Every structure is written in structure tokens, then in C-alpha cells.
Amino acid sequence: MAYSLEYVGSSGGTAVSIYLVLMELGMALGPVIMGIIIPVAGYPAMFLFLALIRLINLCYFQFYVSKRRNVTPRV
Numbered sequence: 587m588a589y590s591l592e593y594v595g596s597s598g599g600t601a602v603s604i605y606l607v608l609m610e611l612g613m614a615l616g617p618v619i620m621g622i623i624i625p626v627a628g629y630p631a632m633f634l635f636l637a638l639i640r641l642i643n644l645c646y647f648q649f650y651v652s653k654r655r656n657v658t659p660r661v
Contacts, residue, residue, distance in 0.1 A: 587605050594601040623632050
């Protein structure tokens with residue numbers, strides 16, 4: 587959240603609201619999706635699925651941050 591607020595400029599309220607909405611969406615849909623995966627594939631597949639999601643998120647963040655490293659924040 588702090589990282590996004592650093593780059594949004596005067597749209598801080600919009601950035602915070604989008605962040606909170608996406609966080610709430612993840613907390614609402616995560617258990618539902620995992621509840622669908624567990625009966626079909628079992629717990630090992632669920633943990634593998636969660637690890638893959640985390641790996642994809644970490645790779646995206648790493649590549650996004652490395653591209654934005656030369657951009658100075660607007661204050």
C-alpha cells in the first residue's frame with residue numbers, strides 16, 4: 587500500500603480504496619476457490635496451487651519493480 591501511495595500523486599484516496607477493495611475481494615473469493623479445489627484435487631494440490639499463485643505474484647512484482655526503479659515518485 588505504501589508503495590502504491592508513493593507513485594499515485596494526488597489520487598491517494600482512489601489508490602487506497604482500490605487496494606482495500608482488492609484485498610476484500612481476495613479474502614472473499616480465496617476460501618471459495620480453495621473450497622472448490624480441495625474436494626476435486628485434495629490438499630496437496632491446493633498447497634501447490636497456492637504456491638504457484640505466490641510465485642507468479644512474486645515474479646510479477648519483481649519485474650514490475652525492476653522496470654519502475656528508474657522512475658522518480660511524484661510528490
